[in-house]
Amino acid sequence: MEAPEIFIPISLESIEPVIFPDVALYIKTGSNHVLYKSHGRDFSYHDHERLSNNGVEFVFVSKDDMDVITSHMEESAERLLKSDILNSRAKGKMIYQTSINFVDDMFSNPDKTTDLERTKRLIENLMLYLSENPDAIGSLETVMSHNYHTFVHSLQVTSLTLMMHSEAYTLSRDEMLDVGSGAILHDFGKIFVPPEILGKNGKLNDSEIEILKRHPEDGYTFLKNKGVLSPVSLTIVRLHHERCNGSGYPLGLEYRDIPRSAQITGVADIYCTLTTDNQGNKTIPPHIAVQLMRNQMKELFAPNLLDTLEKLVCTEEVQQFIL
Ligand SMILES: [Fe+2]
Incomplete structure (x- = not known):
């Protein structure tokens, strides 16, 4: 058949x-x-x-046609972003679609992770879109259905991670590219998690949780062996589940020992998980998510990073977008 x-x-x-x-x-x-x-x-x-x-x-x-579509969209992305053909919303859709195709491609063909130029081109286009659309955060909407959750999620986390860095710190273009490349591949290690665990409806049992928790270290080891990602990007892949009070994994590091870029990616990761469900639907509004991270997840994140997050996501436009 x-x-x-x-x-x-x-x-x-x-x-x-x-x-x-x-x-x-x-x-x-x-x-x-x-x-x-x-x-x-x-x-x-x-x-x-x-x-x-x-x-x-x-x-x-x-x-079967995705290869040709993905290369076409990646080749056209910069031109379209700089042109007036598309309005800001359509540009957002285009860059998100391009990025999702990219992450899908990387996850299905791990050998392609050696194409660092391609990764950087994508992050550069994403940065171009984010920098020219101050309300881009409000349009971090999902463009895909639930089986694309990991890809959409990677993209949302990347956008927010880049925006938090540019809001609070001064990074060079190359540093931003490193941060973006690490963020878009932060969950790459999930390719080693069996699909029945990743896609399980309902609670995972203890042994399944242990398997899932291997993804930062497994992704890091794989990508490190490929030898193209910078130390900053690799650190993000490895340490995005570390938490300030030492309760995170894989190393259980404490606040001062967790590099800032990994902390920021961790904040963005949890924020995006709280505000969007597996089906890609909006769940709780931005200000509630930030409140939850401040109060119920008190010692997990650095307060100054939560301030930065709040400044970005709790704007009036975002509130309107949610309502
Ligand atoms: Fe993760």
Whole structure:
């Protein structure tokens, strides 16, 4: 029997008509994927408009076509970000989609993690978008469905980590690229966690938790052996679950021994986990999440980092976005 075709959702707003690679596009009706445009036919501005007017947010492509789509989107990203063709929201969708494709690609093809130039190009484009859109934090919305949770989450954590660094510290461009590269791969070690544990509905038992807790060290060891990531990026991968009171893992380090970039990624990681569920839905509003981190997770995070987080996420625009 033939294996069922796997479809990947692509946000409609991230698609540039006419020059988008010539692949078959599908739309979802109920639980079926229906062919919208076959290979060999252009996807025109008219098509784009028609779908958009009909409230279509995602089109679907075959997983086999993802390579060509990912390279196209990565190649076009910088040009589109700098142009006026797309409005700020569409630019956000485009950069998020590009980043998610990237993380998906890295997680499915671990050998590609040696392409550091590609990682840096992506982080650079993400930084460009974040720096030109002061309210970008408000649009850290999910663009994917639940099976993409890890990828969407990696991207949200990266965006917030970069923004917290630029809000509170002065880093050189290269340092920011290192921080971003580490943040986008922070959960890379999850490729070593069995899918039945990662995707388990309900509580994990003790032995499953132990396995899950190996992901920072496993990711670090794998990426270190690849020999391309900088020490800062590797530190983020390894230490993003360390906590100020020493209760974290894998090393149980205390506040002063946890590098700042790993602490910030840890704060961003928990904040994004609290505010978005596994299905990609918003859960609790930003100010409640920050309050929770201050009160119920009191000794886990440095108070000055929580101040920075609060300053970024508890703005009026973000409140409006949530309501
Ligand atoms: Fe993690």
